[in-house]
Amino acid sequence: MKKVKSQYKCKECGYTSIGYxxxxxxxxxxxxxxxxxxxxxxxxxxxxxxxxxxxxxxLQESKVSTTSRYxxxxxxxxxxxxxxxxxxxxxxxxxxxxAGKSTLLLQVxxxxxxxxxxxxxxxxxESSSQIYxxxxxxxxxxxxxxxxxxxxxxxxxxxxxxxxxxxxIILDSxxxxxxxxxxxxxxxxxxxxxxxxxMLELAKGARPxxxxxxxxxxxxxxxxxxxxxxxxxxxxxxxxGDPGDPLRxxxxxxxxxxxxxxxxxxxxxxxxxxxxxxPSAYFMTKRDPGEEVPGSALTxxxxxxxxxxxEVEALVSRSFTPYPLRIGECVRKEHLQTLISVLEERxxxxxxxxxxxxxxxxxxxxxxxxxxxxxxxxxxxxxxxTPIPANTIFLADVGLTGELKAIPNLEARIxxxxxxxxxxxxxxxxxxxxxxxxxxxxxxxxxEVLGEFR
Numbered sequence: 001m002k003k004v005k006s007q008y009k010c011k012e013c014g015y016t017s018i019g020y021x022x023x024x025x026x027x028x029x030x031x032x033x034x035x036x037x038x039x040x041x042x043x044x045x046x047x048x049x050x051x052x053x054x055x056x057x058x059l060q061e062s063k064v065s066t067t068s069r070y071x072x073x074x075x076x077x078x079x080x081x082x083x084x085x086x087x088x089x090x091x092x093x094x095x096x097x098x099a100g101k102s103t104l105l106l107q108v109x110x111x112x113x114x115x116x117x118x119x120x121x122x123x124x125x126e127s128s129s130q131i132y133x134x135x136x137x138x139x140x141x142x143x144x145x146x147x148x149x150x151x152x153x154x155x156x157x158x159x160x161x162x163x164x165x166x167x168x169i170i171l172d173s174x175x176x177x178x179x180x181x182x183x184x185x186x187x188x189x190x191x192x193x194x195x196x197x198x199m200l201e202l203a204k205g206a207r208p209x210x211x212x213x214x215x216x217x218x219x220x221x222x223x224x225x226x227x228x229x230x231x232x233x234x235x236x237x238x239x240x241g242d243p244g245d246p247l248r249x250x251x252x253x254x255x256x257x258x259x260x261x262x263x264x265x266x267x268x269x270x271x272x273x274x275x276x277x278x279p280s281a282y283f284m285t286k287r288d289p290g291e292e293v294p295g296s297a298l299t300x301x302x303x304x305x306x307x308x309x310x311e312v313e314a315l316v317s318r319s320f321t322p323y324p325l326r327i328g329e330c331v332r333k334e335h336l337q338t339l340i341s342v343l344e345e346r347x348x349x350x351x352x353x354x355x356x357x358x359x360x361x362x363x364x365x366x367x368x369x370x371x372x373x374x375x376x377x378x379x380x381x382x383x384x385x386t387p388i389p390a391n392t393i394f395l396a397d398v399g400l401t402g403e404l405k406a407i408p409n410l411e412a413r414i415x416x417x418x419x420x421x422x423x424x425x426x427x428x429x430x431x432x433x434x435x436x437x438x439x440x441x442x443x444x445x446x447x448e449v450l451g452e453f454r
Contacts (some may be wrong), residue, residue: 008033029231035190069257070113070210076265076275077104077303080250081235082258085168087206089257090200090232092174094215094223095239100248101214102126103272104239105170106135108212112168113143119167124152124176124186138272153155153185154195161202165208169202171195173214175224184227189226196232205242228252241268247274262304280309280420285360287390295382298393298422299374300413301364307391307409307416307444311361312371314378316354325355331366343376346402346446349383352366369397372425376446377453385454393417394449401445404428412437426452 008017011034011281015026023030069084078320080083085091085108089366100422102123109119123131128150135142147164149156156229161169170261171177177195178186185191203211213233216224223230230236233258241248245442250264265276300307312330319325340356343349356379360366366375374394381388395413397405406415406428412436417425425440428448435442443449 007036009036035184035188036162046430052416056334058265069309070112070115070117072108074104074107074111074275075274075277076250079110079306080237080252080258080262080264082255082262084387085210086234088204089234090196090203090211090213091235091237092213092215092223092229092233093237093239095241096217096221096243098243099239099241100266100268100273101239101419102131103134103138103171103268104250104266105172105212106131107138107272108136109168109170110139110143112210113145117145117167119168120147120157120172121148121162121170121172122160123148123172125172126150137267137270152178154175156200158202160196161247165207168210168212169199171199171211173212173216174199174229175216187224189228192225193228193232196229200232242363245363245388257451258262259304262306269312271284279303279306280416280443281355283360283364285361286309289390292387292390294385294387295378297374297378297381297388299371299415300393301366301368301371302409302413304439307363307413309420310366310371310376310420312366312373312374313359313361313380315357316379316382317357319355321352324351324353325357327357329359330363331358336375339372339376340379340402342400342446343379343396344400347376347380347450348447351383353380354383368407369405370395370413372396372398373404373446373449377449380450384453385437388453391422391423392426393422394426396426396428398446404445404449406441410434414440427441 008020009026010027010029010032012032013024013027015024017033021033021305023231051232068087071078071084093105121131126271128148131148137430149160151157172315174196175187175192178191179194182190182194193266199211199213203209218224227268236254237252237253239248239250246268248266249263249267250266252260254260264391265279266273297312299310299312301310322404326333326337326340336358340351344351358375370394373396376398377388395407395410396406399405411434414425427442429438429442430446
């Protein structure tokens with residue numbers, strides 16, 4: 001097949017060149033050249049065929065197909081995807097180096113192979129022996145139905161697919177693969193999209209398959225490559241986590257087969273990523289009555305459809321500078337300063353000469369206003385050096401007036417608090433049906449809450 005030759009075009013003035021130039025000789029702009037395929041080349045390029053008869057039909061006549069899913073033994077992975085991996089889907093997984101992309105997909109491969117499905121793991125970054133060493137470390141037993149190939153040739157992968165006929169195909173990573181039909185180097189938009197389109201055809205063809213591609217991440221913590229790659233796939237999965245912290249979070253920024261609000265939690269261990277099936281127990285320090293410490297308060301956050309008990313910790317110390325520090329590892333500095341101002345003015349507490357540091361167990365971010373009362377109470381507890389009882393939890397927003405505000409999904413949060421054994425639940429005034437159903441301490445203002453702990 002004839003190779004398709006690409007060219008480079010200046011996005012500012014339209015000047016074209018057969019090779020990449022750092023500066024346009026026509027308009028003088030730097031880094032303005034983008035790779036493209038000439039129209040005459042694109043028409044003759046691969047994948048083009050004669051027009052076929054129309055297969056379109058009326059929407060009313062379209063049949064509803066029940067898409068089958070394959071579940072793994074990793075419950076958090078299944079949750080994020082919406083209940084499992086769809087049979088004819090193509091997904092991309094991205095994260096910073098060392099976050100656990102290859103580890104997670106190898107664990108998924110093992111789960112599927114143990115059920116009798118065939119898996120082809122193609123890596124353009126690691127050798128087969130390196131993949132085998134990782135498998136020995138994280139898998140109890142290496143299944144027979146996993147095939148491994150170390151290549152960056154897309155044609156080699158397609159040949160292996162034709163010979164093995166796998167149910168699951170993994171490309172690690174898509175930016176390292178190259179099609180012989182194009183002269184550009186691996187990682188360029190042309191090569192990446194060409195390889196991704198070939199994998200799309202494999203996933204959606206007459207023989208449905210599951211395809212996972214690993215995507216590299218840029219310095220700006222975004223998926224490397226053109227935005228078209230994200231539009232092409234069914235699901236975009238992202239792993240986040242501090243390299244020095246074993247906690248990993250998995251979520252989707254796009255999911256055609258489920259919600260994008262779900263979040264899965266994992267712990268990076270020696271034997272791979274371990275699913276945290278009870279996050280409420282993970283994100284709080286279990287203390288018995290009498291063992292409480294100042295500066296700790298609990299609340300319930302919503303991650304997707306699931307409520308999670310989270311511990312908010314605060315440390316208030318004397319400041320020896322005219323401008324006290326306000327440090328929040330889990331909350332925006334402006335938001336923290338606002339809540340401290342509310343505590344000073346509405347709670348009549350002096351913090352102008354105090355440093356305030358706030359964080360959460362597991363460094364889970366406080367994105368919801370439902371955590372505002374718990375955050376204020378953790379600061380107050382540390383300021384007064386007075387522990388909050390272990391059976392206490394706070395579920396309320398706090399306005400600038402000091403009034404307790406309603407929060408979304410309050411009933412689900414109360415249910416989770418009861419499930420975890422909390423019987424002192426501070427909330428804003430409840431609706432009549434909730435008052436009859438649940439026993440809580442419903443107060444109107446921040447001052448009333450502080451009065452309970454004086």
